[in-house]
Amino acid sequence: MTVDGPAGPLELAVDHPTDGRAEGLALIAHPHPLFGGTLDNKVVQTLARGMLARRMICIRPNFRGVGFSQGQHDDGRGEQDDLWAAWRWAEQTYGSAVGEARWMAGFSFGAVMVTHVYRDWPAKRQAAGLCAKPCQVNLLVGLAAERFAPSPIDETARLIHGELDDVVSLSSVLRFAQEHNQPVAVMPGAGHFFHGSLPALRRMIDHALADL
Secondary structure: OEEEEEOEEEEEEEEOOOOOOOOEEEEEEOOOHHHOOOOOOHHHHHHHHHHHOOOEEEEEEOOOOOOOOOOOOOOOHHHHHHHHHHHHHHHHHHOOOOOOEEEEEEEOHHHHHHHHHHHOHHHHHHHOOOOOOOOOEEEEEOOOOOOOOOOOOOOOEEEEEEOOOOOOOHHHHHHHHHHOOOOEEEEOOOOOOOOOOHHHHHHHHHHHHOOO
């Protein structure tokens, strides 16, 4: 489906809990559009399945210029606007019918975009006339910390990274996390795209969300 976005139509995939009971909304951001990132990415879908299991309605937008989303890649600036447009649509469509939980997740470039959305959460939501529900969790997988500058993180962040990531070094993510005094869950033997490791990644996602 498509909704109104800042650069034209914005394509979304929306996943509902199988039993129809939703306790909140989750927004999931895909990896870099210029390197094949889409809402159908396997890590993005794994994130969605983990959040669906916790009764979240999951919204997976295609950034501008990807799939049926109009516009051109904007080096992470317009992509933040795309995520905000997806949030506005989700709140207007489902906000009054679901629980209080508001979660975000992202993979690689998408994880960096999630840190920026979290940084602007109170002011942007107020400006858009959205309810002031806090964002309780930011699940960041393969955070592209050495390729793009993430915004600061806090205790809402859950970081998962592959030990053998050859796109974004584990050491760069550990340094970033140390600066903000937050832990990183490391998957032994996994690369950036978690090839052959998606079931284990799903278990790590479940563990990261278990205390919520």
